Amino acid sequence: MASPSPWDKKSPNKTSSSRIRVISSHLHSSTTSLSMASEKEAALSAAAVPPSDSPTIFDKIINKEIPSKVVFEDDKVLAFRDIAPQAPTHIIIIPKVKDGLTGLSKAEERHTEILGHLLYTAKLIAKQEGLADGFRIVINDGPSGCQSVYHIHVHLLGGRQMNWPPG
Numbered sequence: 593m594a595s596p597s598p599w600d601k602k603s604p605n606k607t608s609s610s611r612i613r614v615i616s617s618h619l620h621s622s623t624t625s626l627s628m629a630s631e632k633e634a635a636l637s638a639a640a641v642p643p644s645d646s647p648t649i650f651d652k653i654i655n656k657e658i659p660s661k662v663v664f665e666d667d668k669v670l671a672f673r674d675i676a677p678q679a680p681t682h683i684i685i686i687p688k689v690k691d692g693l694t695g696l697s698k699a700e701e702r703h704t705e706i707l708g709h710l711l712y713t714a715k716l717i718a719k720q721e722g723l724a725d726g727f728r729i730v731i732n733d734g735p736s737g738c739q740s741v742y743h744i745h746v747h748l749l750g751g752r753q754m755n756w757p758p759g
Contacts (some may be wrong), residue, residue, distance in 0.1 A: 649741060650743040651690070663720070669685055671713060679754075680750070680752055681727070681748065681749065681750040681751040685746060686743060721748075726754070730747040732746070
């Protein structure tokens with residue numbers, strides 16, 4: 593297990609601390625790809641604590657408290673390279689304001705603009721990254737969908753032939 597990260601707060605809630613440790617070790621992985629088991633473990637650990645509007649690792653990236661390799665930024669979204677890529681190109685695209693949108697299943701009509709902007713931004717970044725042959729967009733939702741960070745985010749994957757079925 594990785595040493596505690598600088599953003600791992602001491603918490604009286606053991607489940608929350610466990611979740612942060614799993615996500616932290618997942619983020620500090622020295623391998624180029626995570627196993628499905630560790631993704632599943634992170635998602636199940638994250639699901640043990642009900643999602644809230646409390647800050648996530650993505651909020652810390654937005655606030656520049658945690659470094660990232662930013663590939664795109666505008667007033668609404670931030671996009672950066674995943675530190676444990678699952679494809680030659682693996683970029684995470686997040687809204688800068690969560691507004692209760694912890695996952696796609698929590699979307700309300702007021703979120704339609706940002707959801708559309710996330711997808712349009714993915715298209716712009718795919719072009720910028722030279723993914724003319726195609727790419728995949730993934731939005732994980734909930735524990736069975738392998739969501740480990742409860743701040744909606746889009747995975748842009750490309751640079752290799754994708755397989756079907758995906759999961």
